[in-house]
Structure formats: C-alpha cells, structure tokens
Amino acid sequence: MPEPQVYVIHENSEWLPPIAAALDAEGVPWSPWLLDGGGIDLTTAPPPGVFWSRMSASAHTRGHTAAVEQARGVLSWLEAHGRRVVNGRRVLELELSKVDQLVALQAAGIDVPRTVAVSGNEALLAAAAEFPTPFLTKHNRGGKGLGVARYDSVDELAVALKDPYLDVPVDGITLLQEYLPPAGGVITRVEIVGGEFLYALTADVVRGGFQLCPADACAVDGSDDASLFAQRENFDDPIVGRYLDFAGSAGIEVAGIEFLETSDGRKVTYDINTNTNYNPDVEAAAPRSGPKAAAKFLSRLFNQTDTARTDTATATTDGTAR
CATH class of the missing domain: 3.30.1490.20 (ATP-grasp fold, A domain)
Incomplete structure (x- = not known):
C-alpha cells in the first residue's frame, strides 16, 4: 500500500499554485488529483491519507462537465472506506446548487434573498x-x-x-x-478554514459587476489595474459566528461565504463558495494567509491520520490488537 499523503482533488490546475506553494512550505507530502478522465476500481480500497475536495461549480465552463459526476463518485468511494475527506460529498452538493445553499441557510435562520x-x-x-x-x-x-x-x-x-x-x-x-443594491457598492466575503475565521474581504460590484471570483485566474477582461478586492479591516460582526456555526453543522471546512448589506440594514447572504480562492492583493495585506491556513489545517489532519495508522500497525504487530 502506498504511503499516506494529502490529495488535492480538483479540475482546474490554474487555481492550484498558491495551495501547492503553501503545502510545500508546510512540508506535508501531497499530490494533486486531477479529475479529467480516468477511473477508480470500486473493488479496491482508496490509498491512505487525507483528501481535500476543491471541485468547482464552474467546472463545466472550462469543458470539464463530467468532472462533477466523477467527483461525486470519488467522494462517495472515499467516504465509504472511512477516509478523511475535507469538504466531502455533502459539501460538494452545496457547491453545486445555489438552491441547496439557500435552503440550508434559511433553515439556519440566516437571511437570504427572496x-x-x-x-x-x-x-x-x-x-x-x-x-x-x-x-x-x-x-x-x-x-x-x-x-x-x-x-x-x-x-x-x-x-x-x-x-x-x-x-x-x-x-x-x-x-x-x-435585486438588492449593496450599500457602498461592495459585497463582503468571509473566509473560513478549519472552523476558524481568517478575515473578510470586500469586492467592488460597481466596477466588477457580478463576476467576483477573487483569484488571478478569474480576472475580468478589460478591467483596470486597480484591484476589485480589498481586505475589510477590523471586521467584527456577529454574522461571523453564525457562519462558523453554520459551516460546522454543514461539514464545511474551507469556504468563502458572501453577503451584502442593504441601505436599510439587512445582511443578506447569497452565496457559499466551498472552493475558496485567495486573491494575492488581499493576501498581502491580510493578518493571516488563506493558503497557509489551509496547508496547516491539512497538515494537522494528515499527522493525526498518519499517527493513528502507525499506532494501529504497531498494536497489530505486538499482538495487542487484531
């Protein structure tokens, strides 16, 4: 059986470099798992390790429509064999359906658009x-x-x-x-990794419109040099605690949750991104790095999983467990 490692399940290599650099710096053994064809033998067990699903709802826009169905099968297979999966099968469904997101948010008492x-x-x-x-x-x-x-x-x-x-x-x-015009012409995105709030960023909807993916690979053609994104400094709002509770109950471990504030004081949540991307301009100013936090979280999980595997093997060898 291969040695345990962290597997990053994805369909878009352009979004991988920040995560790759952070995992390398953390010193955790890892491999990308590109869902672009290939298959899995359902009669065999998956390799040992920790698996992070970064499947994106927009995969079909890059010609990877089948990757979504492949991800469903892979995650079901991993979970059936008890593998540690970050943002697993249930979370994938939230990523793929805004209806699913809005229903779950409403059930948690969080304000959403009609x-x-x-x-x-x-x-x-x-x-x-x-x-x-x-x-x-x-x-x-x-x-x-x-x-x-x-x-x-x-x-x-x-x-x-x-x-x-x-x-x-x-x-x-x-x-x-x-349609709810956001006060100040910006929306807010709250970044969460491993059950912790990292920071909030704002996105300029006046210049950026509705295409507000905060990654270099999502840059809107024709936009000016000024970034659409900025850190929202000293953001301390009760909505963060509500998001953390919601993410915990939904099994979401890495996410960017977006809301807007209306002129009459509503905080309306309209999107859950379980495939969080990090903007380099915001990263440079933020108190904590998103990719580094994700890498540290995965490293922690990996060490726990690898320790448990080693302990089990040792116990079996000395005859104290079978």
Missing part, C-alpha cells in the same frame, strides 16, 4: 410576471458570477431569452432573485 427556482423559459417568464422589479436571474450551478443578469422588466427578460447565444444553466434550473 428566490424562486424555475425550470424552462416559460416558467421563468411566468414567475417574473409576479416578481417585483428590478430582479436578477442566475444559474443554479454557476460559479464566477456567470449567467447572472439584472432585468428591469419582464419584457426585457423576454427579449434576452430569445438570444440564441444566451448561456443556459447546465442543470436546467434558473433562479429568479430579488
């Missing part, structure tokens, strides 16, 4: 006719803000739906959602 989930353009137009304007549409399985659009009328939406080049949701589900 949302109707519909299938098909006819149903979408019918729902929009009963919805206050302006409103947003977005894909249930999105990522990077792709497919998000604001409409000021049902007629405007009807015209847009006739565009043959309009992006359609990969899972067939469109969300109709209330």
Whole structure:
C-alpha cells in the first residue's frame, strides 16, 4: 500500500499554485488529483491519507462537465472506506446548487434573498410576471458570477431569452432573485478554514459587476489595474459566528461565504463558495494567509491520520490488537 499523503482533488490546475506553494512550505507530502478522465476500481480500497475536495461549480465552463459526476463518485468511494475527506460529498452538493445553499441557510435562520427556482423559459417568464422589479436571474450551478443578469422588466427578460447565444444553466434550473443594491457598492466575503475565521474581504460590484471570483485566474477582461478586492479591516460582526456555526453543522471546512448589506440594514447572504480562492492583493495585506491556513489545517489532519495508522500497525504487530 502506498504511503499516506494529502490529495488535492480538483479540475482546474490554474487555481492550484498558491495551495501547492503553501503545502510545500508546510512540508506535508501531497499530490494533486486531477479529475479529467480516468477511473477508480470500486473493488479496491482508496490509498491512505487525507483528501481535500476543491471541485468547482464552474467546472463545466472550462469543458470539464463530467468532472462533477466523477467527483461525486470519488467522494462517495472515499467516504465509504472511512477516509478523511475535507469538504466531502455533502459539501460538494452545496457547491453545486445555489438552491441547496439557500435552503440550508434559511433553515439556519440566516437571511437570504427572496428566490424562486424555475425550470424552462416559460416558467421563468411566468414567475417574473409576479416578481417585483428590478430582479436578477442566475444559474443554479454557476460559479464566477456567470449567467447572472439584472432585468428591469419582464419584457426585457423576454427579449434576452430569445438570444440564441444566451448561456443556459447546465442543470436546467434558473433562479429568479430579488435585486438588492449593496450599500457602498461592495459585497463582503468571509473566509473560513478549519472552523476558524481568517478575515473578510470586500469586492467592488460597481466596477466588477457580478463576476467576483477573487483569484488571478478569474480576472475580468478589460478591467483596470486597480484591484476589485480589498481586505475589510477590523471586521467584527456577529454574522461571523453564525457562519462558523453554520459551516460546522454543514461539514464545511474551507469556504468563502458572501453577503451584502442593504441601505436599510439587512445582511443578506447569497452565496457559499466551498472552493475558496485567495486573491494575492488581499493576501498581502491580510493578518493571516488563506493558503497557509489551509496547508496547516491539512497538515494537522494528515499527522493525526498518519499517527493513528502507525499506532494501529504497531498494536497489530505486538499482538495487542487484531
């Protein structure tokens, strides 16, 4: 059997370098596990180690539509064999479905936007006719803000739906959602690793629109040199504790949770990113490094897992356990 290590399960190598550098610096043995074809023998046991799922909801936008289904199978296989998985099978479903996210957040008593989930353009137009304007549409399985659009009328939406080049949701589900202008023109993203709050960052929606993935690989073409992202200094709000409680109960161990503040004081949570990416500009100013925190968390888990494996092997050898 191979020696234990940390496996980083992913489908997008462009997002890997910050994590790779942090894991190398931490000195933990690790390997990337790229879900781009290949297979698993279900009659065998997985290799020993710790497995971190970084599967992204936007995989289909990079031509990796099958990677999502592959990830479902891999995570089920790992968990069936008792492997330690960070952001496991249940968390993957939250990553892949905004409906799932909003339902879970509401159940936890966290304020979310009014949302109707519909299938098909006819149903979408019918729902929009009963919805206050302006409103947003977005894909249930999105990522990077792709497919998000604001409409000021049902007629405007009807015209847009006739565009043959309009992006359609990969899972067939469109969300109709209330439009809430964020106070100050920014949204806030709360970074969590291993049950701890790292920091909060803001994203400029005036310049960035809805494409607010905070990674170099997500840079919006045509944007100016000034970063859309900044650390939100001295952020101390009760919503952090609520997010930590929510993440703990949902099994989410690495995440960036996004909310906006309205002019009338609401804090409305609208997105859970269980595949957190870290912006280098924010990293340079933040009190704690996201990749370093993730690497230390994985190293801790790895050492615990490897120690348990060694203890079991020793006990078996000296005859005290079978």
